[in-house]
Amino acid sequence: MTRIIAGRAGGQRLKSVPGSATRPTTDRVKESLFARLDAWGMCDGARVLDLFAGSGALGLEAASRGAATVTLVERAGPAARVCRENAATLATSCPDTHITTVQSSVGGYLGRAPFHRWDLVLADPPYPLENDELARTLSLLRGRLGPGGVVVVERSARTEEPAWPAGLRRFEVSDHGETRLWYLEADTEGDADDAAVAE
Template sequence: MSRIISGIVGGVPLAAVPGSATRPTTDRVKEALFSRLDALGMIARARVLDLYAGSGALGVEAASRGASTVELVESEAKAAQACERNARTVNDAVSRRAVTVHRSKVSSFLERVPPGPHWDLVLMDPPYPLGEDPLAAVLGAVADRLAPDGLVVVERSARSPEPSWPDGLVRYGDRKYGETRLWFAEPAADGREAADGEGGSAVAGARA
């Protein structure tokens, strides 16, 4: 059973999605991801968006660790219900509505949000069968709604190619964990080249 790893509700089991409609991020990958995000200062007080949320495990982990607001976007009915249960666990613990759930397709949700710096951290765990072109279209919409010092994390199969980054995003690095690869990207700036995966980026001090 997956759990919230750390923070105000650390150790609490997560409500799972019945059946096999989603592919949950393993606790090993989640722990490695959030250790890195903590080191980058990307969680505390951040506005977080969790796309293709599944059970909401990534978003509620961010909320438990001190994110200011978290939005979970999931279209599948049973998964959205699990999101609601897990959001309620965190919201009850912090005595406010830190986590909100949107039952919606990702593309439709993003279309309803006007361009602007809405989120500091965007977590994306799309279904592995999702094609590269639809993924690129979502990344383009995300780029138009990301804060200037924001960060995007995309979880993909280790056998999938690097995502096609839109003009508004540049690769910051990647990490491989077994069959999973995490891709990190940040807002593009004039003259900035893709990082080698080890740093030098402005995001390292974004919320220091």
Template sequence: MTRIVAGAAGGRRLKVPPGETTRPTSDRVREALFSALEAAGAVAGARVLDLYAGSGALGLEAASRGAAQVVLVEAARAAAATARANAGAVGLPGVRVVADRVERFLASPAAAVDGGWDLVLVDPPYAVASEEVTAVLAALAPLLAPGAVVVVERSSRTAPPAWPEPVTDVRERRYGETTVWVATCAPPGPGTTAV
């Protein structure tokens, strides 16, 4: 069972896409990650982009904890439909699901938001090649707000991501088979601390 851990929709259950095309982030990892993000002031009021969204659990967790805008991007048809159903069931404002490939979305005008993205969650299937993740991070860099936080979740057996400019700080947290890298892009603004 996957659920929203905390916030306005805390405890709400989320559907998981059928099949083995997605790998939902465990509640334990989401709780630890979002506790750190909230402590750093990176969630409340943020413009959040959830890439390889799957069920939408990461982006919906951000919405539950006060993000102003959340866009869930997922290419797999069944997973995008599940994310859409979860967003509707949770009923939080400012959440939108885009059924498209991450690379195509990032190259489209829809990826550019006024002021840039404040928080980006990148959680590709473990089978996605490191080179693809590197290309996604490079395409993402010009779309980020000053002080944006980028989170990448991968298998602990995977090499660390190759971070583009303007990443200034990267922290790594390991949770068994899962490793989460949290990067801050450019110096954090006033009232924001490194995650």
């Protein structure tokens, strides 16, 4: 069982996805990640997208810390069901957060979803996912981050840094044992292109 670390639902236990196909983020990594995000003011009132959601633990942690909306995207049926069950568990503690679970591949969702801008995108792809495929998937986020928006990608510390797609650049990285967190933001060129489109 995993749990919510802090916030309105702090201490609440969450269901885990049965089997070994899903790799949950450890409490230690979550604590470090969300301490950093809280210091940056990233959660309160945020529009959050949790990609490769698994049990939904990362997105639901953001909900507990005051996110306005959380969208959990998970392709596997059993994991999507666990996302819905965990979201229902948090409903009482986080009544002001709108939580949605979408059963879909990440690329499929981003390719067809109505245009949204997200403040925080959490991506914990399966470790076997190749860096090239990850970069293609993340390229679909171009122009879809709100002002000051951040993308956090969780990978194995043994994995080489991906070639990040145009429109995103790494600004920070942190290691936690076998886990590495990459922090991305919209790059200046991408922002300029988006502004031109908006005009």
